[in-house]
Amino acid sequence: MKKRTTLGDLFNAQLGENFGVGDKLRDIVAEATSLANWADEKVEQDGGMAKVYAEHYSQDLRKLAKLAEKAVALLVANGNAQVEAEQEKALNNIG
Numbered sequence: 001m002k003k004r005t006t007l008g009d010l011f012n013a014q015l016g017e018n019f020g021v022g023d024k025l026r027d028i029v030a031e032a033t034s035l036a037n038w039a040d041e042k043v044e045q046d047g048g049m050a051k052v053y054a055e056h057y058s059q060d061l062r063k064l065a066k067l068a069e070k071a072v073a074l075l076v077a078n079g080n081a082q083v084e085a086e087q088e089k090a091l092n093n094i095g
Helices: 007-012 016-042 047-094
Strands: none
Touching: 007 016, 016 047
């Protein structure tokens, strides 16, 4: 990855309700990069530590899953709020 999105980039993008989603996605990038860097360091070592590696990967992947789930939950909540706002606006225009 050449350029990482900064917190400032998120503010400047004026994401509104989706700012939280962008921030969680940045967290996913940080976790994934950390995992990849760790793996790169371990590639040349022997297989005697396979169980330790597997446990470490399992923990990190669970962290990634939780971060991704938070991002998805934010998207859903934001989408629901937008739909409700549009429905309310439509109802107000009827009367």
